[in-house]
Every structure is written in C-alpha cells, then in structure tokens.
Amino acid sequence: MGQAWPFYVVVDAFQRIRTLTPAARCSAAIEVLTDIAERRRPAADALKDWGLAHRFAGSGDRAGIASLVYDALRRRSSAAWIMGSDTPRAILIGALRLQQGLAAASVASLFSGDRFAPEPLSDVERVRLETGTLEDAPPEVAGDAPAFALPELAAALGDDLVPELKALARRAPLDIRVNALRGSREDVMPALAAFEAAPAPHAPQGLRIPIGADGRGPALHVEAEFLDGWYEIQDEGSQLAALLAAPRPGETIVDLCAGGGGKTLALAAETRNGARLIATDGDPRRLAPIHERLRRSGAVAEVRTPRTGKARADVLEDLDGRVDRVVVDAPCTGSGTWRRNPDAKWRLRPGSLALRTAEQAQVLDRAARLVKPGGRIVYITCSLLPSENDAAVAGLISQWRGRFDVVPAEDVLAAGPASLRDAVRITAHGVQMSPLRTGTDGFYVAVIARRG
Structure with a gap:
C-alpha cells in the first residue's frame, strides 16, 4: 500500500496548489538545489522526484521551478561569489540577480518570509546582493566552469575564454530542422508563424x-x-555537423553512434534517401526512439541493434572495409551543451573525462576498420575540450600510421553554408562551433580520409 499522508499534510498541499506563488517556487527551487547538492544527482532526477512528492504542483509550476533551478546551476559559481556563500539559497539569490537581472528589492519581495516564501534576506545578503561584483573573479568563477577544465578550455578558446563561458551560461535557443523529405522550411514556416519562427543563422x-x-x-x-514528420527539434550546431559530414547519394554510410537517430534522420534527408544508411549504437537502449522517428520522417535507414550479454556479436562485421563514410557522433563530456545541461558541468570529473576519451579511441578504431580505401570518417563531438577533439583525431592518425590523413578544414567547410566559414574556429585537425562564435552548441567536426 502507498504511504498514508497525515491530514494536515493533505490540507497543506491543497492550499499550496492554490497559492504556488513566485515566492513559493523559489522555496521549491531551494529544496531541489539542496537535493542536487547533497546527493550529487542530475537535476532532471531531482526535479522529477520533487514533482512526484508534490503532486499538487501543476505543470506550469513545475516548469517555473525547473527554470529557477537550471538558471541557478548555470550561474552557480558566479552567484556564490557575489553572495559570499555557496549554499543553495545563496546561489538562487545570486542567480536571480545575475541571470534574471532582478534588483535587490525584487529579490527581497520573493524572500519575504510570508507563507511558503523563503526566509527574509539577512542584512549580509542584502549588502552582497547590492554590492557583489565579478570584477576580480577568476575565469572559472566569472565563466561558471569547473576549475580543472580551465586549462583545456583556455587552450581551445584563447582570448575568448570568459566571453565563451558566459555564452555557455546563458539559456539555449530552441532550434528545429525542417525535414527536406517533406518540404522546405518556406513550406512549413506559415504553420509556425504563431511561434515567431525565423530562419536560423546558418543551417539552410x-x-x-x-x-x-x-x-x-x-x-x-x-x-x-x-x-507528420515535417520537422525535428535539433540544435543548429547538430544540423550543421550533419551537413559538414557531406553525405552523398549512392554511398554506404554508417552512423556508428546513432543514439536516438537525430543525425541519422538529417543524413537521410540530405541525401534524399539516396544513400544506403546503416544506424547502430553500442548501447542498444539508446536506439529505442529511432524506429518511430524514421517512420514519422519518411527517412530510410537500416537499424542494426547489438545484442547484450555473452552472445553479443559485432553487427557491422560484414561491412568491414566496405563503407564510404562513417559518421562518429562520439560519446563525450557534452561540455559544448552546458547551456542546455548546466548540472552536467558540475558533475564532470577528471575520471569521467578519461573514460570518455578511452571510449572515443575505441569507437574511432572501429570506424577505421569499417571505412574503405578512399572513404572518410566524420568525427563529431558536442565538446569544447581538445582532449576529446583534436587529440582524439591525432590518436587515430598515430595508431593507423600512414593509413589516414586529416581533410583540411577549408574542404570540410565547403560542404556547409558560406556564413559558417568566418564564424567557426579552425583547430589543428577540425572546426569548432561555439555559442559565442556561431550561436550554436559547442560542436566539433573533423573529417579523416583513408588513403586509397
């Protein structure tokens, strides 16, 4: 049987459903942030559990609380700095000023101590809220990033380090990719006029x-x-990465880390279903959504789902040395998506980075065995860290000495829109998109050609 709640709790819950004010949402956000800090768990899990425990909160209330939580996580370090404290309460207060631009008086009205509101601001909190500054804050604080990742981020971003990190701490836009198998974006824009849809800066x-x-x-x-399959929700950076893969009709293409199929669908649309497209993933659970997405979009792809357990076999063995183009949307830390997943940056540890780089080396080695002479590997991450990007490509070149060459960035960019060429960063082996430069998530793309 379920838990029997005391009568006063039920009454309290009923009353709160009618009075879940902005102040009450702040109280709830502090509860969730406390759970995240104490149990070191993903924000989505903590928010879900809070919603299950407080069923009186409607969908709008839950969304409002989630917004407060994610904004606080985006600005966790800088908010703690200006408030002089890293408690969940202090971080939320600081984020209300830094992320939402609320004046001290507005924050004080939310922290009134009234029913279901957080306790009133202390004198110290009021002073910090009014006078706290980031002028002398170190880059990892001003940019809200884990300190251990700063050397790599600085190597990747150079003089743009802090501006880029600040861009990563902003809210992400909502992008969609119009499915070319159904029509053009001009065809679908009238149906989305109520949402003020406008062409994305780069992706056609x-x-x-x-x-x-x-x-x-x-x-x-x-x-x-x-x-009806007219569009997919997909960050513009992901759309551009699929374009830079330069898939061609008539090719055999393997999407080696297909996951839910976002890039598989984009590749199918780009070739107008003219390529033999095979999608697979090392984790069969991640492939679950792809079948419905293929049906809805009209995309044609062969999905090869690996078995689990001792009977697991290589589902791509028959394709070794026969594939024209292998797309590797590699598992990574996701540092380029921190504006969408701000809690992920605070859970990132050196050990998890080492695990990801090992997985990247493994999947690149598998791609190298699949691609035929003259074929290409397209290596993609949603990371800004060189150890996951250029270093991974260099590792493949070194391991397969004399067998592969890096395709020049200028040739890679020729497959994309002209506007992208002046926006991206050119790295040693690839191209890097970023929120500041391209307005996208932080995607990296490198193309590696096998010698004929």
Whole structure:
C-alpha cells in the first residue's frame, strides 16, 4: 500500500496548489538545489522526484521551478561569489540577480518570509546582493566552469575564454530542422508563424523559435506538423555537423553512434534517401526512439541493434572495409551543451573525462576498420575540450600510421553554408562551433580520409 499522508499534510498541499506563488517556487527551487547538492544527482532526477512528492504542483509550476533551478546551476559559481556563500539559497539569490537581472528589492519581495516564501534576506545578503561584483573573479568563477577544465578550455578558446563561458551560461535557443523529405522550411514556416519562427543563422533547413521569459519554448512536439514528420527539434550546431559530414547519394554510410537517430534522420534527408544508411549504437537502449522517428520522417535507414550479454556479436562485421563514410557522433563530456545541461558541468570529473576519451579511441578504431580505401570518417563531438577533439583525431592518425590523413578544414567547410566559414574556429585537425562564435552548441567536426 502507498504511504498514508497525515491530514494536515493533505490540507497543506491543497492550499499550496492554490497559492504556488513566485515566492513559493523559489522555496521549491531551494529544496531541489539542496537535493542536487547533497546527493550529487542530475537535476532532471531531482526535479522529477520533487514533482512526484508534490503532486499538487501543476505543470506550469513545475516548469517555473525547473527554470529557477537550471538558471541557478548555470550561474552557480558566479552567484556564490557575489553572495559570499555557496549554499543553495545563496546561489538562487545570486542567480536571480545575475541571470534574471532582478534588483535587490525584487529579490527581497520573493524572500519575504510570508507563507511558503523563503526566509527574509539577512542584512549580509542584502549588502552582497547590492554590492557583489565579478570584477576580480577568476575565469572559472566569472565563466561558471569547473576549475580543472580551465586549462583545456583556455587552450581551445584563447582570448575568448570568459566571453565563451558566459555564452555557455546563458539559456539555449530552441532550434528545429525542417525535414527536406517533406518540404522546405518556406513550406512549413506559415504553420509556425504563431511561434515567431525565423530562419536560423546558418543551417539552410533550420528555424529558430523564441523562448519565453521563463526559459521555456512552445511544446512543438504536439503540433500536427511535428507528428507528420515535417520537422525535428535539433540544435543548429547538430544540423550543421550533419551537413559538414557531406553525405552523398549512392554511398554506404554508417552512423556508428546513432543514439536516438537525430543525425541519422538529417543524413537521410540530405541525401534524399539516396544513400544506403546503416544506424547502430553500442548501447542498444539508446536506439529505442529511432524506429518511430524514421517512420514519422519518411527517412530510410537500416537499424542494426547489438545484442547484450555473452552472445553479443559485432553487427557491422560484414561491412568491414566496405563503407564510404562513417559518421562518429562520439560519446563525450557534452561540455559544448552546458547551456542546455548546466548540472552536467558540475558533475564532470577528471575520471569521467578519461573514460570518455578511452571510449572515443575505441569507437574511432572501429570506424577505421569499417571505412574503405578512399572513404572518410566524420568525427563529431558536442565538446569544447581538445582532449576529446583534436587529440582524439591525432590518436587515430598515430595508431593507423600512414593509413589516414586529416581533410583540411577549408574542404570540410565547403560542404556547409558560406556564413559558417568566418564564424567557426579552425583547430589543428577540425572546426569548432561555439555559442559565442556561431550561436550554436559547442560542436566539433573533423573529417579523416583513408588513403586509397
């Protein structure tokens, strides 16, 4: 049997459903932030558990609380700095000023101590809120990034380090990719006019839709056009990475880390279903959504799902040395997506980075065995860390000495829109997109050609 709640708790819950004010949402956000800090768990899990324990909170309330939590996580270090404290309460207070631009008086009205509101601001909190500054803060604080990752981030971003990190701490836009198998973005834009959809800055099939003041966008996944496969929700950087893969009709293409199929669908659309496209993933659970997405979009791809357990076999063995193009959307730390997943940066540890780089080396080695002479490997990450990007490519070149060459960045960019060429960073072996430079998540793309 379920837990029997005391009568006063039920009454209290009923009353709160009718009075979940902005102040009450702040109290709830502090509860969730405390759970995240104490149990070192993903924000999504903590928010879900809070919602299950407080069923009186409606969807709008839950979304508002989530917005407060994610904004606080985006600015965790800088908020703690200006407040002189790293408690969940202090971080939320600081984030209300830094992320939402609230004046001290507005914050004080939320922290009133009234029913369900957080306790009133102390004199110290008021002073810190009014006078705290980031002028002398170190880069990892001003940019809200884990300190151990600063050397790598500085190597990748150079003089743009702090501006880029600040861009990573902002809310992410809502982008969609119009499915070319159904039509052009001009065809679908009238249906999305109510959402103020506008062409994305670079991607030719991309649309960008404004998000609300609470950081939320419209529920596009319930629109008829989505259900009919006219578009997919996909960051513009991911769209551009698929374009830079330069898939061609008539090729055999393997999407080696297909996951839910976002890039598989983009590759199919780019070739107008003219390529033999095989999608697989080392984790069969991640492939679960791909079948419905293929059906909805009209994309044609062969999905090869590996078995688990001792009977596990290589589902791509018959393709060794026969593939024209292997797309490796590699597992990575996701440092380029911190504006979407701000809690991930605070859970990142050197050990998890080492694990990811080992996985990247393994999947690149598998790609090298698949690609035929004259074929290409397209290596993609959503990371800004050189150890996951250029270093991974260099590792493949070294391991397969004399067998592979890095395709020059200028040739890689020729497959994308002209506007992208002046926006990206050119690295030793690839191209790097970033929130500051391209307005996208931090995607890295390198193309490696096998000698004929």
